[in-house]
Amino acid sequence: MTKQLFAPTRTxxxxxxxxxxxxxxxYASKRNYDISGHPHVSVLSPYIRHRVxxxxxxxxxVLGRYAPSTVEKYVQEVFWRTYxxxxxxxxxxxxxxxxxxxxxxxxxxxTQSGMRSEWEAACKGETGIDCFDHWAKELVQTGYxxxxxxxxxxxxxxxxxxxxxxxxxxFFLRHLLDGDPASNTxxxxxxGGLHTKGKTYLARPDNIAKYTEGRFRPTGLxxxxxxxxxxxxxxxxxxxxxxxxxxGARTGLLITEDDTSIGWIVDQVTPVATACLNASAHxxxxxxxxxxxxxxxxxxxxxxARYSERIGTQAGFIDAEQLAQWANEQGLDQVVTSYxxxxxxxxxxxxxxxxxxxxxITLTQLRRPYDTAAWPHATHGFFRFKDKIPSLLGRIRGVxxxxxxx
Numbered sequence: 001m002t003k004q005l006f007a008p009t010r011t012x013x014x015x016x017x018x019x020x021x022x023x024x025x026x027y028a029s030k031r032n033y034d035i036s037g038h039p040h041v042s043v044l045s046p047y048i049r050h051r052v053x054x055x056x057x058x059x060x061x062v063l064g065r066y067a068p069s070t071v072e073k074y075v076q077e078v079f080w081r082t083y084x085x086x087x088x089x090x091x092x093x094x095x096x097x098x099x100x101x102x103x104x105x106x107x108x109x110x111t112q113s114g115m116r117s118e119w120e121a122a123c124k125g126e127t128g129i130d131c132f133d134h135w136a137k138e139l140v141q142t143g144y145x146x147x148x149x150x151x152x153x154x155x156x157x158x159x160x161x162x163x164x165x166x167x168x169x170x171f172f173l174r175h176l177l178d179g180d181p182a183s184n185t186x187x188x189x190x191x192g193g194l195h196t197k198g199k200t201y202l203a204r205p206d207n208i209a210k211y212t213e214g215r216f217r218p219t220g221l222x223x224x225x226x227x228x229x230x231x232x233x234x235x236x237x238x239x240x241x242x243x244x245x246x247x248g249a250r251t252g253l254l255i256t257e258d259d260t261s262i263g264w265i266v267d268q269v270t271p272v273a274t275a276c277l278n279a280s281a282h283x284x285x286x287x288x289x290x291x292x293x294x295x296x297x298x299x300x301x302x303x304x305a306r307y308s309e310r311i312g313t314q315a316g317f318i319d320a321e322q323l324a325q326w327a328n329e330q331g332l333d334q335v336v337t338s339y340x341x342x343x344x345x346x347x348x349x350x351x352x353x354x355x356x357x358x359x360x361i362t363l364t365q366l367r368r369p370y371d372t373a374a375w376p377h378a379t380h381g382f383f384r385f386k387d388k389i390p391s392l393l394g395r396i397r398g399v400x401x402x403x404x405x406x
Contacts, residue, residue, distance in 0.1 A: 005142050006046045008298035013047035024062045028073040032211045034146040045178035050299050051259040056370050083385045084182040086378030090236040092342045098185045101166035131216035132156045143177035143291050154191040155203035159222035165192045173283045177295050181343030193227025200225035242367035249333035253311055256345045257296045259338030260303035266310045273330040274311040275318045276300045282344035320348035324355035339367035
């Protein structure tokens, strides 16, 4: 049974942010320690992933108390998520390739009994590697893992257990409450040496012992991490254009899991009807944890409830294939939603967008100013992106509240 560490409300997210801010100054020195209760990290990722809290809000809260130099590491951690998203937006075929790799590896699991038993042992936390088994069970039980533990886990999965990296990424995406297509996929590729050519991450027993304060001292781990082979990173394509509102159009609102804070949209348009889409079940061809689905569902519902008096008639949750029918029944000219990045929700919306177009209805995806400013800089590795953070912070301090308030 999953332990509920994350109440699916904006109120809970704000409380967690407020409790972390006083500790943010010590983040750099303590962030790598994986300790029970995770007292040295913000544990905000499930909320930021669904934009219950926006990156701008989190950065403004931390920088409202500390100088940028004091909280540089935490600021960079927030921007890592931004970098991953921008990078994948300009290389969407990497997500498509990952999905194909999951299907191919799953076929291997089904046809190779040895691989199946090894995969099952890894997923159940029955490998005999104490730290790995603990993290596998913690993930399933809580929907969360410390970032350092995620790196160690991925390294052991790939280089010690010799299991397909895509199935490891899939295991995370099926259980993480903060499961993000960009951050998760690209981080696993980075550990395996696919993202940055030739660069891998090796989980070392002494490092694990140090940063778990002696809880674990694993033996038998791989001593070498040979980069995985695969297709080189594709050339980046132009960042997709953001949508623009059609003035005077009869408008409906669609709330998705990628942005549950809709205040910035209803400040620009008054919808006559609203529907919700939860595409979390599409994160994997395998069984997605019920806790992931319910957490996502409740966050979307919480977002709708906060603005119930401003979003017209509410249809509740609909499937993507029902979107065009709903919009047509409501007599809509356009359906507006927050920009849907590469991932399951976008995959679900592609045929829906065509169906809407066939009925003469426009799907308008509005992109937040933060994303529009930051994503174009995700051209190469993070360290080149990092050079742009000071100028991006300058913009954040001057952004209109519509980008940070919900």
